Amino acid sequence: MLNILIVDDEVIERKALTKIINGSLKDVTVIGEAPNGRKAIEMANEHRPDIIFMDIKMPGVDGVQAVKEIRKMDPGIRFIMVSAFNTFEYAKEVMQQGVKEYILKPSSKQDILEAVERVSSEILEERKQKEEQQSLRDNLERAVSIAQKEWVSSLLVNSVQDITFDEWGQLLGVEITSGYIMLLSLQPTGHAELSASDKQNWYQWLKEIQKVVVINEEMIIGPLTDSQVPVLFLCKKTAEKTNFKASAQAIIEKLYSLFQKESFPAVLRIGVGLLYNQAHELNQSYHEAVLALKQLLKTPNRKYIIGVKQGASPESVESGVLEVEKKLLEAVRQGDVNQVLYIFDTFVAKHADNKNVKTELVKKSFEELFILISRMLHDLGIDYERTPAIDEAEDSRVIFEKGKAHLLAVVHQVQVWRNNHAKGMLHKAKEYIEQHYANSITLESVAEFVELSPYYLSKLFKDRFGMTFIDYLTEIRIQHAKTAIVDHGKSLKEICYSVGYKDPNYFSRVFKKQTGLSPSEFRKATVSL
Incomplete structure (x- = not known):
């Protein structure tokens, strides 16, 4: 709803404008009337209207002076200037203040309404652009925040x-x-x-x-x-x-x-x-x-x-350990106990191959491995904080045994999670997408709803359905769009917005990529069937 202030020293003019606007337009309303420029400045400061109908020639503070003062406190207010004087000087002076609309008294109802609609469209378009820009900024901030919190962690354990x-x-x-x-x-x-x-x-x-x-x-x-x-x-x-x-x-x-x-x-x-x-x-x-x-x-x-x-470099043995470590983490993530045991034996052998490695370095290597495992479990959404306590006096053999026991316990937790939770979480996620596809839905919002890491949810989608989250969301939206296009009572622009897209051109490109036809071509094809 847009608010309008009427400013004119003639009460009949004010009442007439108010009646025409309130009686003809749904999305605008007159919120007040001012008899002079001074009162207009006060009311503009108090009510902050979107549009002001401003008479130019008034006693005391005239319309041009009032516009200057009001624009100082709120440059976003739009003005429609009204005058009985059709002179270039008046028009030039208000145009210098950024005013684009100028109508003459007496004005026809059509002229008044068209002026309001032009200014209203301009305001709404500007608001839409600001919202889209803010949305882009929010998306960017969210993307960076997500990247900082989880993507880099996921990269470290090679889970993305x-x-x-x-x-x-x-x-x-x-x-x-x-x-x-x-x-x-x-x-x-x-x-x-x-x-x-x-x-x-x-x-x-x-x-x-x-x-x-x-x-x-x-x-x-x-x-x-x-x-x-x-x-x-x-x-x-x-x-x-x-x-x-x-x-x-x-x-x-x-x-x-x-x-x-x-x-x-x-x-x-x-x-x-x-x-x-x-x-x-x-x-x-x-x-x-x-x-x-x-x-x-x-x-x-x-x-x-x-x-x-x-x-x-001389660190080649250590490099081999790191490579095995990556494979070990992936096997744990998959819950594959046989692979974990096999790769763990290789991990131990890599340490044993390096005769110069001291017990404290073995201990440090295992501690680093446990940290990576803990990060990975967090990304999977598994609450398992226990880590084996390694005593300074323990030799490498005891450390290896403790490490193996810890890994087997972790793999068990992963298997339980996969069997008992992942399937249900995916079903819940799919239901959420099917109910909210028309909104500004994101991987992060769905992941938050089902209480999973965004990256694990993305991985689950790919593993279980053979498609990414975005592919699945797009498929749902296009299916609904195809159903809606059959209804010729709806415009293609309406359908675009109703299935969650904000840009009709982008919607058209996605639709054609999915179906082989543009929305208009698809609609024509349904008529011929």
């Missing part, structure tokens, strides 16, 4: 393989062509451990400075674990010709420059994985960043290492 750089680009509103991982580590300067508040302050600082650090990349910050933070860099198309190492080095130098201005009781160390052109290879970049950081911590004088390829 279906998303492409094209899909990343759709989420972020830019064209993405490649990506890599940096692993940032906060190391204490003295013997004292870093406090939890130190780590959180550093993490918050990292979030705050991300916008000033990158130019040709999207910087997406992962979760803080202990004193390490993985950061995903997605490179835009404009950065294709930029040298990867030079770009990464520039980012690191900027990070160090900003870090040195703070007073953290620690030093910053950064391991960087290599650049990849396929999104599913980002997990490889992460493991390279892990290797780089481990090498870096053995050489305290270096601040960062870029691009340590697995198997290309």
